[in-house]
Amino acid sequence: MMNSMERAMTAISHKEPDRVPVFHMLSCYGAKELGISIKEYFSKPEHVVEAQLRMRKKYSNDCIYTFFYAPIEIEAFGGEVVFKEDGPPNSGEPFIKTIEQIKAIEIPKINESQQLKRVLAATELLKKAVGDEIPIIGVVMSPFSLPVMQMGFEKYLELLYFKKDEFAELMKINEAFCVSWANAQLQAGATAICYFDPLASPAMIERKKYLETGHKVANHTISQIQGPTATHLASGISSAVLEDIIATGSAVLGFSAKDPIEEVKEKATKQICLLGNLNGIDMANWDREKTRKEVRQLIQKAAPGGGFILSDNHGEIPWQVSEDVLMEIAEAVKEYGTYPIQTE
């Protein structure tokens, strides 16, 4: 039997491992595991370490996920984060109020942010605990998508469409930050970096504009990250930009529950490993039978030939999903995801 690292690496190499790898992207869900509040959970790296190790075993998880919450990068820039009792922390009021402010933004230093240092500490401790048995996935927000939290979507669209110079200026700042944050996580022990880029989805920004902007940013940024990357569109559809994402050098693509699986699989074969695409929001309603059905269907369509990791489609299992469903996913993957895949 392969260990999680061998299983994941075989799948990423477009070969068939012993069974389909499962990446449960468990972030604030760890607070549930420890029975503490989400705010308290993320206040100490030791909490994240303990929960990740427990959940790895409990749900037969093939990855360790050191992602705390999306706006942690906003905190590093001096912005506000709003914690909730039953869901991921969200960014507060955007800290860039006017486009003129962009030129005054300083690139945050990783070792000066208490929050980022906690992520690095958790990564180091987890690396010590698991060695090379299981991949540790670190996370960055793409420089192209981060401004939604930095300045709000409306203002960002104004920047993107009408303020070319200021857009370039913000991208330069965000790229420098993104590269140093990604490389710091790799240095701390992360195996790979998940590059979250929801705005790369044609559901958010039309492909033409993406190619002129976000795609160039991705090419430039990913080439400076000193380790493998996975691009994740956080539920956004990907089929129309799949070849473009392959061209950025990403080894893995997180695709959407709204993507046509057969079409995406055909385009991705031997080019990019697929990660997805269970509907995390809908998962909160699933019972055991529904879970098995969804897992089976997905595996039959996406797993043959390798190049597939089963996961949710957003990059985070919602708080509202029951533990039974996660355990059932693990069981169903063992049953239906053992290679060679039975497609009948």
Next chain:
Amino acid sequence: MDFTTMPMEEFQTALLQIDRVKAAEIFESCYLQNKSFEALEYLTMGALEKIGTDWEDGQLSLSQVYMSGVICEELIEQYMPNFNVTSNKEPRIGIAVLQDHHALGKRIVCSVLRAGGYDVLDFGQGLSAEEIAEKTMEKKVDILLISTLMLASALQVKKVVEILHEKNMPVKIIVGGAPFRLDSSLWQKVNADADGKNGTEVSKMIEKLARGGQS
């Protein structure tokens, strides 16, 4: 009046290319030709409806939907005084983003409704269930539109409904946002009255609710 000869496709193209100048030229030519507010409303709502549907089908991006709505809203507001028309004050419509600070969906719906001649009370974003309920009661809103981004926020709609029902407020609640797109029955679970998939659909729902639910 026959509006079918209006350059709808040309107008849509200008909107999708985010070409404010071209969109304004077409709008002006339609204005000079028809001199009726209904004609301009027909042009904008027709274009926005097609754009909304194409986004639903995955053919367009959210940024194109947003920018089209903003351009139409600007044009309608600019031409409204020429006709001595005022926006509809009835039904009283309120809109808010529950918990989150991501206001794009709210702005899109506001733009479409305003382009359609509705007056919309914008309660803001990052609001709690209690704050939204309070503003709804204070402003005596008939139709409350709630936008959300995260599942935890979407589930809070239930609390808004509970507070308003406890106070016997006869308000209708239409929800929208990503969680409702990914779980098509979520709007029922949070006891909302309807799920508004895009701006023009919300506009049609409001029209229907304003007629007492009659089609």
